[in-house]
Amino acid sequence: MKPLEFENLIAPFKDKVFRFAKRLLVSTEEAEDATQEVMVRLWHKKETLTNYNSVEALAMTMTKNFCLDQLKSKRASNLQLVHSNYRDNQVGIDQQLEAKDSWNWVEKMINELPEQQRLIIQMRDVEEFEFTEIAAILEMNETAVRVALSRARKTIREQLVAKHNYGLTNS
Amino acid sequence: MDLQTVEILLEKYFEGTTSIAEEKQLKAYFSSQDVAPHLEHYRNLFGYFKTEKEIEFDKKLPLQPSKQPTVKWIGIAASFVFLFGTAWFFLNENAQSSKDLGTFENPEEAFQATQEALQLLSGEVNQGIEGVAVLKQYEQTKRIIFKKSNKK
The missing domain is CATH 1.10.10.10 (Winged helix-like DNA-binding domain superfamily/Winged helix DNA-binding domain)
Known part of the structure; x- marks a missing residue:
């Protein structure tokens, strides 16, 4: 798969992934980093992507797991500001x-x-x-x-x- | 859409039983101009959902074509270099050690050298025994002390 093909594959849902990450992480920068990370991980899996029914659902699940891990490690490393x-x-x-x-x-x-x-x-x-x-x-x-x-x-x-x-x- | 329908849909909405189509109807109603005054406070909620959907991700993705083949070749090349390097090293060392073993041509000289070496060895051994002799003394003294203390 070429980069362009991949870009076309993720185009319909990359904004959704970003908004999804932003809902969890709140910060725009962190959500951008998370989206990049998830997309790069998808790119590395590109040979096996055809095995999945919905790449979008896969991407969303990966984003959820990645962001929750991110939040967990953040909570472990510094005190949370309790509103x-x-x-x-x-x-x-x-x-x-x-x-x-x-x-x-x-x-x-x-x-x-x-x-x-x-x-x-x-x-x-x-x-x-x-x-x-x-x-x-x-x-x-x-x-x-x-x-x-x-x-x-x-x-x-x-x-x-x-x-x-x-x-x-x-x- | 009449007010009654809206109210029914809203009730269903909060129960989580509306379909996507019905939710779209609600969104359309709340983005229109004539929202009933007593429902006015829901306008922001549905308006918010609509604006949220417009946020876009426009950062570039760092997609590199896979580099695996080159990495593999570097590994193979490195292992070859290592293999030949160690082989060369050992061969060289063996050649050197077989050349010079410190041998003597003359038997007398060889005898003398052997004697010297043996003497050196026995001298070292004697020195060791002297050291142990002190320990013997120590052992004796210890025994005396312990006998005395046992009697008491």
Whole structure:
């Protein structure tokens, strides 16, 4: 397989892999590095890629494993900043931010979910994957995926409603 | 899409039972201009999903054509160099040692040299025995002391 052929093969899903990595790692640079790493690993496997039903699903699973390892080693090597330790009381600044980018809030809510739920939200609500695909990528069964998805969506709903009511009482 | 349908779909959405098509309907509804006021706070959620899908990865991938063959040849070449190197080294050493063994042509000279060597050896052995003699003394003294202490 030539580099160009390979590029064409990964073109339909390389953005998905990147967004998937970014959902877990949050930082853009780290997500870029992770995407590169996964693609290079795929490139080295290029001779056996035809054995897989879906290279995309393979790439997603590799990304998931790579990013989780990355997070694990990061946690082992340095102290994690726990967000629940402090609370930002500067409502004025928050509201200014909200006016600038209302999606920041949603992003924050999603990124505070447990890792698995984050990935499911990412694949279902952003990438519009079917449950069978998600189950295969995460190596889970479909029911568990549905349950986790519903839990994640409900958590987001609670926070959205709370935020909405809070906003009303303040204005 | 009428409000009732939207509400039903939303309920299904949070239960995780909507299909992809139904979720697309919801996304379309919330990106339209006339969202019902009491559902306004969901607009950002679905709007966020849409913008997230537009993020792209545009870094170049460092794809090198596989280098395995050259690596293999380097290994083979290196092992050959090593093999010939060691063979050459041993052959050379053997040749040298067979040339000069320190032999004497004259029997008398050889006898003298042998005697000298043996004398050197016996001298060293004697020196060793002298050293052990001191130990003997030490052993005796030790025995006396231990006998005394045993009697007590």
